[in-house]
Amino acid sequence: MARRRLITMIAVASILAGAAAWGSDRPPKKLHKVGDHWTAWNPPTSFPEGVKLYTVVPGDTLWDLSAKFLSDPYLWPQLWEHNRYILDAHWIYPGDPLVIAPKVEPVEKLGKESPPAAEKTEGEKTKQGLEVAQATEGPVPLGTESDIYCSGFIGNLKEKFGYKIIGSEYGNLSVEESPDIQEAPSAATGTTVKYDLSSGDIVYLDGGRDGGLSPGEVFTAVDPGQVVRHPTTHKVLGRYYAYLGRVRVLSVQDKTAIAEISDACRPIHVGAELKPFQEEPVPLARLGSIRPVNEPAAASEIMHGATIVLSDNGVVSLGQDHIVYIDRGADDNVTPGDLFTIYRLNHQGMPPVVIGELGVLSVQPHTALAKIVRSRYPIFVGDRIDPK
Numbered sequence: 001m002a003r004r005r006l007i008t009m010i011a012v013a014s015i016l017a018g019a020a021a022w023g024s025d026r027p028p029k030k031l032h033k034v035g036d037h038w039t040a041w042n043p044p045t046s047f048p049e050g051v052k053l054y055t056v057v058p059g060d061t062l063w064d065l066s067a068k069f070l071s072d073p074y075l076w077p078q079l080w081e082h083n084r085y086i087l088d089a090h091w092i093y094p095g096d097p098l099v100i101a102p103k104v105e106p107v108e109k110l111g112k113e114s115p116p117a118a119e120k121t122e123g124e125k126t127k128q129g130l131e132v133a134q135a136t137e138g139p140v141p142l143g144t145e146s147d148i149y150c151s152g153f154i155g156n157l158k159e160k161f162g163y164k165i166i167g168s169e170y171g172n173l174s175v176e177e178s179p180d181i182q183e184a185p186s187a188a189t190g191t192t193v194k195y196d197l198s199s200g201d202i203v204y205l206d207g208g209r210d211g212g213l214s215p216g217e218v219f220t221a222v223d224p225g226q227v228v229r230h231p232t233t234h235k236v237l238g239r240y241y242a243y244l245g246r247v248r249v250l251s252v253q254d255k256t257a258i259a260e261i262s263d264a265c266r267p268i269h270v271g272a273e274l275k276p277f278q279e280e281p282v283p284l285a286r287l288g289s290i291r292p293v294n295e296p297a298a299a300s301e302i303m304h305g306a307t308i309v310l311s312d313n314g315v316v317s318l319g320q321d322h323i324v325y326i327d328r329g330a331d332d333n334v335t336p337g338d339l340f341t342i343y344r345l346n347h348q349g350m351p352p353v354v355i356g357e358l359g360v361l362s363v364q365p366h367t368a369l370a371k372i373v374r375s376r377y378p379i380f381v382g383d384r385i386d387p388k
Contacts, residue, residue, distance in 0.1 A: 027337035031281050037095025038281030041085050052100045056092050061138035069100045139284035142359035143371045150265030152242040154367040161273035167204040170194035196267035205257040213257050217249045219274035231382035244268045283337035291341040296352045302384040318379040322372050329366045340385035
């Protein structure tokens with residue numbers, strides 16, 4: 001009986017070790033939409049009759065779900081076995097279905113009959129605690145949809161957009177009265193009664209059927225803004241383009257189209273450029289613990305490394321939940337979900353100071369949109385970052 005128990009323990013330990021080795025702190029890069037949610041996997045669409053299902057929510061892990069449904073977190077490999085479409089047990093996605101095993105036989109806790117281990121040093125205890133926290137903490141969203149769709153991007157100095165807003169219903173709703181005119185006023189006498197357009201307002205576009213537009217298309221309204229220079233080198237990085245909201249085409253004519261503002265992040269004006277709307281998932285990340293303050297990266301590693309180059313809305317003193325832009329992007333192998341430690345360079349000869357952490361939300365070729373997820377001290381444009 002003891003031999004059988006030992007074999008069971010060794011088998012489970014092998015599964016745990018294999019999953020830990022194959023799992024990754026970095027999320028899978030290629031996500032796709034299944035139904036109403038984003039996932040890296042291909043969950044089945046049908047299940048045998050009588051199977052008990054559970055829908056993953058943010059923060060879930062197989063470890064926690066095994067404790068909840070199987071009364072033992074160490075049984076998570078059995079839960080994973082019933083959901084083999086999940087290729088990496090470290091990453092499960094909100095909205096994905098999980099088959100919950102109807103009945104299982106508990107296994108012995110790992111290490112229950114092992115001889116007493118030697119007392120660990122404080123450093124070993126700290127390291128072990130961090131590893132356990134990282135292994136059992138589930139992926140969480142790094143932001144919200146509005147963080148992505150209501151922010152902006154750093155692009156070329158002269159980005160080309162296909163269409164623009166050329167007018168609105170409010171452009172001719174008032175009439176300039178004149179005592180010399182008794183008949184009905186002409187169109188030329190109208191003036192605009194509303195400049196700051198918002199959700200539900202009707203606008204006119206400078207493209208139509210001849211330009212390939214069709215009803216139902218969605219565009220992001222964009223406002224070209226300031227030229228962005230690197231805070232340390234002062235070289236021009238590009239131009240900041242603010243996302244104002246979204247516009248949906250209702251009907252098209254030969255040369256023009258009628259559209260509705262479906263979502264407004266900021267006031268939208270006549271003249272706003274239109275960029276085809278691209279749906280993006282909110283990336284997930286396993287945050288774990290922040291970089292230990294007594295183990296910062298070497299100053300030589302971050303002196304000429306990635307940098308925070310711009311803040312959203314010109315905020316000067318930044319902290320948790322603020323949106324920023326960094327000078328690394330897809331061409332630098334940065335992907336949504338990547339985590340970076342934020343550093344402040346110290347006096348010469350002294351190590352950098354760990355001041356926070358940010359997560360990447362969306363990427364351009366050479367820059368990326370990110371959100372500060374942790375801050376120990378105020379963060380500023382020009383602070384350095386290093387991959388976690």
